[in-house]
Amino acid sequence: MNDRTSKYHKIYDVVRQIPPGKVLTYGLVAELAGLYGRSRLVGYALFRVEIDSDIPWQRVVNAKGEISYSEARCGGDYLQKNLLEEEGIEFIKGDRIDLKKYLWRVPICLPE
DNA sequence: GTCGTGACTCGAT
DNA sequence: AATCGAGCCACGA
Numbered sequence: 001m002n003d004r005t006s007k008y009h010k011i012y013d014v015v016r017q018i019p020p021g022k023v024l025t026y027g028l029v030a031e032l033a034g035l036y037g038r039s040r041l042v043g044y045a046l047f048r049v050e051i052d053s054d055i056p057w058q059r060v061v062n063a064k065g066e067i068s069y070s071e072a073r074c075g076g077d078y079l080q081k082n083l084l085e086e087e088g089i090e091f092i093k094g095d096r097i098d099l100k101k102y103l104w105r106v107p108i109c110l111p112e
Numbered sequence: 113g114t115c116g117t118g119a120c121t122c123g124a125t
Numbered sequence: 126a127a128t129c130g131a132g133c134c135a136c137g138a
Contacts, residue, residue, distance in 0.1 A: 004135080025120090025121090026119075026120050026121080027120070027121055027122090030120085030121095035133095035134090037121080037132080037133060037134095038120090038133055038134060039120040039121055039133080040118070040119090040120050040121085040132095040133060040134060040135085041120090041133080041134055041135070042119085042120075043118075043119040043120055044118070044119075044120095044134080044135060044136080045119095045135090046119060047118085047119050057119085060119085061119095062119080062120060062121080063120075063121060063122085067119090068119040068120080069119065
């Protein structure tokens with residue numbers, strides 16, 4: 001496994017641990033993955049994730065609490081949004097969510 | 113090898 | 126609250 005791949009693996013690993021009904025911001029995922037400040041990489045890594053993966057990429061939102069999904073993707077996008085609503089996440093003004101309420105609070109200290 | 117672009121974030125205006 | 130610019134790194138042309 002290359003260094004680059006290992007970074008992505010960390011990102012995927014963090015995202016996979018997000019419990020239902022909770023969300024994480026790109027910056028936070030980056031920090032947990034040991035990539036503080038590299039929030040853009042997280043977005044890139046998740047962008048390359050396939051729909052059939054076991055990674056709940058849709059549970060990762062930007063710092064504003066908005067979902068950052070690609071409209072160019074399949075219709076599965078808004079389907080995932082619906083999924084988040086079923087998990088108990090309330091959307092404000094259509095696309096925003098209350099980070100204060102649904103932001104995942106990491107229960108453990110991850111290694112750097 | 114360089115260059116432009118992007119599922120981002122932050123601070124200043 | 127909204128917008129702008131700078132910083133960050135990977136990838137394709």
